Amino acid sequence: MFLVKHYVxxxxxxxxxxFTQVPIRAGDTVWRYDPMFDVDIPVAALQKFPEDLAQTVLHHAEYIPHLGIFRLGNDGDMFMNHSKDPSLIDRGEEMIAARDMAVGTELTCDYGQVHVLGFENALQPLLEAAA
Structure with a gap:
């Protein structure tokens, strides 16, 4: 769940x-996992989803291998794009600002750290392993 005002x-x-609606300082916590707000979807459950909904999860949720889940944010988090020079640093249950950011800065992460499988083409082996 984003801890800062934002817009899509x-x-x-x-x-x-x-994008951020407020200035952010380097090191500020910008996002934090909140089990009352964010949704955890077990890998096996994806097999029961209609194809279009499964694709939404694959392209907008983080895959957390050691938990066997997809974590889908219920706010602008689901629209966070990849950058090789991300504005946010993944710390597992939190994301912090990599640098100072002005209003209107796009909030990005590194998909090498935050695994978004829709961009990794890794679904089929994962579903087969869960079966």
Missing amino acids: TRSKIHGLGV
Whole structure:
């Protein structure tokens, strides 16, 4: 769940992106997992989803291998795009600002650390392992 005011609009990176409505300082906690707000979806449950909903999860949720779940945010988090120079640093249950950010900065993460499988083409082996 984002801890800062944010908005979703067109991104220069890909489709829609999430942007800060407030200035953020380097090191500030910007996002924190909240089990009352974010949704954890077991890998095996994806097999029961209609294809379009499974694709939504694959492209908008983080896959957490050691838990065997997809974590889907219920706010602008689901529109966070990848960057090789991300504005946020993944700390597991939290994300912190990598640098100072002005209003309107796109909030990005590194998909090498935050695994978004829709961009890794890794679904089929995962579903077969869960079966």
